[in-house]
Amino acid sequence: MFTWRERLEPTGDRYGVEWAVTDRHGGSSLAPFASFNLGAHVGDLEEAVSTNRHRLAHELGLRVADLRLMDQQHGSAVALTPATSGAGEEGVPAADALVTGSTDEALVVLVADCVPLLLVDRTEGLAAAVHAGRPGLVAGVVPAAVQALRDLGATQLEAVVGPSVCPRCYEVPAALRDQAAAVVASAVSVSRSGTPAVDVAAGVVQQLADSDLDVSVRWLPGCTREREDLYSYRRDGRTGRFAGVVRLLPPERVA
Numbered sequence: 001m002f003t004w005r006e007r008l009e010p011t012g013d014r015y016g017v018e019w020a021v022t023d024r025h026g027g028s029s030l031a032p033f034a035s036f037n038l039g040a041h042v043g044d045l046e047e048a049v050s051t052n053r054h055r056l057a058h059e060l061g062l063r064v065a066d067l068r069l070m071d072q073q074h075g076s077a078v079a080l081t082p083a084t085s086g087a088g089e090e091g092v093p094a095a096d097a098l099v100t101g102s103t104d105e106a107l108v109v110l111v112a113d114c115v116p117l118l119l120v121d122r123t124e125g126l127a128a129a130v131h132a133g134r135p136g137l138v139a140g141v142v143p144a145a146v147q148a149l150r151d152l153g154a155t156q157l158e159a160v161v162g163p164s165v166c167p168r169c170y171e172v173p174a175a176l177r178d179q180a181a182a183v184v185a186s187a188v189s190v191s192r193s194g195t196p197a198v199d200v201a202a203g204v205v206q207q208l209a210d211s212d213l214d215v216s217v218r219w220l221p222g223c224t225r226e227r228e229d230l231y232s233y234r235r236d237g238r239t240g241r242f243a244g245v246v247r248l249l250p251p252e253r254v255a
């Protein structure tokens with residue numbers, strides 16, 4: 001169910017965090033989505049996706065209604081969750097970054113080659129889940145998410161960059177590589193066959209390093225296209241989505 005999972009307990013005034021990256025195992029979906037597909041718009045059976053999402057929520061000690069997902073656009077829009085924005089109406093926002101200050105919900109970013117980025121400020125009690133593919137990198141979703149957190153008071157971020165397609169496996173037309181390079185130089189790369197490629201994760205890491213905030217980055221290893229335990233759109237086309245998930249845990253202090 002998880003290829004990576006970590007729980008950092010709250011200490012004193014400091015929030016804890018539970019964050020994870022799911023894999024293909026332990027779910028109810030059948031081929032070609034087998035088995036822990038969390039994406040509802042890929043052609044999988046609704047019941048299977050629902051069962052898988054319930055399992056994910058249960059693992060995190062939450063209800064499925066406490067999972068916050070996005071209608072991902074490959075853009076740079078940032079949405080605050082209902083609990084954080086004060087909006088009464090729940091919905092799935094059209095956005096590529098979700099931000100919360102609530103400890104009662106988990107943010108979920110769905111991917112199958114794009115970069116799942118998770119961010120927390122454990123002093124201020126803020127978290128974000130960001131969907132950064134090549135278009136999102138170029139559109140600036142990472143700086144937009146960091147700015148949104150900063151606007152809410154964040155000063156010091158911890159970041160986890162999840163597995164994504166590696167540049168050896170991500171050949172693109174030269175024009176697209178050049179477009180990415182114009183935004184963030186570290187995204188320039190070369191494919192396994194020597195053709196132009198984009199290193200989206202390197203670009204994300206560079207954008208975090210370039211931000212005005214103090215960001216400590218952990219970059220998880222693994223290429224989605226090369227790892228059978230993760231979904232890869234480039235490898236399989238019709239396939240499922242795995243997830244980056246982040247949930248804040250309340251500090252020990254009594255409010």
Ligand SMILES: [Zn+2]
Nearest residue numbers: 166169223226
């Ligand atoms: Zn690769």
